[in-house]
Amino acid sequence: MRSKLLSLITAIRLGGLAIAALALWGFAAIAEEVLEKETRAFDTEILLALKRLHTPVLDQIMIGFTFLGEPKLLLVLCLALGALLLIRNHRSEALTIAIAGVWAVGLNALLKLLFARARPQLWERVVDVRFYSFPSGHSMISMVIYGLLGYFLMSRYPRWRWLIATLTVLLVAAIGFSRLYLGVHWPTDVIAGYTAGMVWLIACILSLEISKQLRSPPLISQDKFLSSD
Secondary structure (H helix, E strand, O other): OHHHHHHHHHHHHHHHHHHHHHHHHHHHHHHHHHHOOOOHHHHHHHHHHHHOOOOHHHHHHHHHHHHHOOHHHHHHHHHHHHHHHHHOOOHHHHHHHHHHHHHHHHHHHHHHHHHOOOOOOOOOOOOOOOOOOOOOHHHHHHHHHHHHHHHHHHHHOHHHHHHHHHHHHHHHHHHHHHHHHOOOOOHHHHHHHHHHHHHHHHHHHHHHHHHHHHHOOOOOOHHHHHHOO
C-alpha cells in the first residue's frame, strides 16, 4: 500500500515537472515571437473584438477583477498569509508563500525590463497603467499567489478540492481576461504571464512537498512492526 502511494506521489511530481517544462517552452516560444514582432496582428484583432463587448456594467466588473489581481494587493496578501501561517507554526508553508510572492513580483519586473514592450493604445483606457507590458504582472502573479492559496485550501479540505480548484482557475482566468478587456495588455502578454507563473508555481509546490518529505519521520514498515511482537 505504501509503495503504491509513493509511486503515485512520484508520478504526480513527474507530471508537475513535465507541465512546468511545457510552460517554460511555451513562454520561450511566445517571447521569441514577441521579440520578432510577429504577434501584432493576432494581438490587435483579439483586442478589437473584445472592444465590441464593452458596456458600462461590464467595465465595472472587469475593473473589479483587475483590482483582485493588483501585484501590490497580492504581495500584501501573501505576506499576511505567510505571517498567519508562521503564527500557527506552519513554517514551510509560510516561507513558501512569502518567497513565492516576493520572487514573482521581482521576476515579473525583471522580465518587463528585459522585453520593454509598449502597452496597447487602441482606445482610451479607463484604468491607469504604467511600466512595460510583457509579460502581464496581473496574470503571472495571480497565477502564483491564488494558485498557492488554492493548493493550501485543497490540502486542508480535500473533500472540496474540485470546487476549490475550479474557483481558483476561474478567478485567475477572469483576472487575465480583465486586462485584455480593459485594453492594457496584449493577449500574448497574458498568455506569457500565465506560463511564467505556472513554472514558478509548480517549482514552489514541489519544493514545499520535498521539504515536507525530508522533514517527516520515517515510517516503520509493517513487516518490521510485526516481527517485533
